[in-house]
Amino acid sequence: MSGLSDTERAECAKILNLMSKGDVLSLSDTVTNKLIVVEHVKEAVETILSFTKNAEEFLRRKKVYRELIFKYLAKEGVAMPPNSEKHQLVKRTLELWSSRKKLIRPDRHRPQETACDSTKVEAGFDPLVLGQQFCQWFFQLLNSQNPSLGQQPQDWGPQHFWQDAKLRLLSRTGSEQMDEFLGAELVNLRLLALTRDERLLLSPNLDTQGLKVLTSPHGLVLVAVAGTIHRDEACLGVFEQIFGLIRSPLENNSWKIKFVNLKIRGQDALGGTEVAAPSLSYNSTELQLLCS
Structure with missing residues (x-):
């Protein structure tokens, strides 16, 4: 057996x-x-x-x-x-x-669906499980666009974002740079460029130190995750990414991305600290403000 x-x-x-x-x-x-x-x-x-x-x-x-x-x-x-x-x-x-x-339902013998467009809110749903499922789906989808992996790109596109989605990208790699992108198409293209054009691989840390999930009474689910960034054989630094997720009632109550805050720190900004399993620097109070 x-x-x-x-x-x-x-x-x-x-x-x-x-x-x-x-x-x-x-x-x-x-x-x-x-x-x-x-x-x-x-x-x-x-x-x-x-x-x-x-x-x-x-x-x-x-x-x-x-x-x-x-x-x-x-x-x-x-x-x-x-x-x-x-x-x-x-x-x-x-x-x-x-x-x-850990994502297996107690009353089922199979894992829950991990695709974003098939994850639904049910009575008594566990936000942390949703956050884990979402991160596994999102980073697998985004990394598949990297040509250095030699695999078939998965179905990435603006359909996973609300039309008024917003991306805030803060990069600290030598100098600090802040960019903002508004609209599903621009957000989709900028995130796509990270893996397809810049050939980055984003590896999330989904343990308790690297992942936090908060919910608001208005239906927003906030997923915050930390991870490492790689290109070929090099570890370039770490990232922290916050997603705001809201269900779409016109699309079977599937989850779509309302906003993304992405903070990237290069090796030179880390001061030689260990990056194998990065932790979130945001505390619950800071994240709660984004839910309000």
């Missing part, structure tokens, strides 16, 4: 789908000690998942190469330095899967 949770099975299957047929069949022989003979990849994948004791055992298998885990994380919107060692990638992958297991 498999020791993997439903979430881990699904994610391990994604990694197996990145492997060559020969490696999948070889791994099936390894996990079953050649006691079960398989001929097809689909059968081999199911066998591997069924006979794997836990997620860490799977990730540490020799056939699950470092490059495979790196590619998997990139596709999931998690940017890691390309020179990361395998044990670092394994640790980050396990953290990602652990956070996703």
Whole structure:
């Protein structure tokens, strides 16, 4: 009987789908000690998942190469330095899967939808869960536009923003610069330029230090998240991003972005401090003012 949770099975299957047929069949022989003979990849994948004791055992298998885990994380919107060692990638992958297991409804056996346009408010909904789901969706979508990842760009566009959406971008990379963009099209294009043109990868920190979610009685949900910024092998600095989300009653009560405040600090502005898991500098009082 498999020791993997439903979430881990699904994610391990994604990694197996990145492997060559020969490696999948070889791994099936390894996990079953050649006691079960398989001929097809689909059968081999199911066998591997069924006979794997836990997620860490799977990730540490020799056939699950470092490059495979790196590619998997990139596709999931998690940017890691390309020179990361395998044990670092394994640790980050396990953290990602652990956070996703927390998103499973107590009365369901599958994760909640993570796409922004299918996330609805329900009675007793958990704002923190919504914030985690939104960040996973948003950064995976935005990072997919980066051509250096070599993957098919996902459905990015102005449709995810309110028509009067506003972006405030504060950049501290040598000198300080503040820019504002108004309207769904301009906000969409400026954020798109970060990944498509500037080739940045934004990796959010979704633990308790890096993510805060507040709600207002007027229907606004505020999601604040911190993370690191990468380009190729370099970690360029950190970011803090605040999203204002409001449901659209004309579009199945889906969530759309009302405003974005993005603050970027380059390495020179950090004074050599550790940026592996950045924390939010905003306190709850400051965030509450944005909800009013």
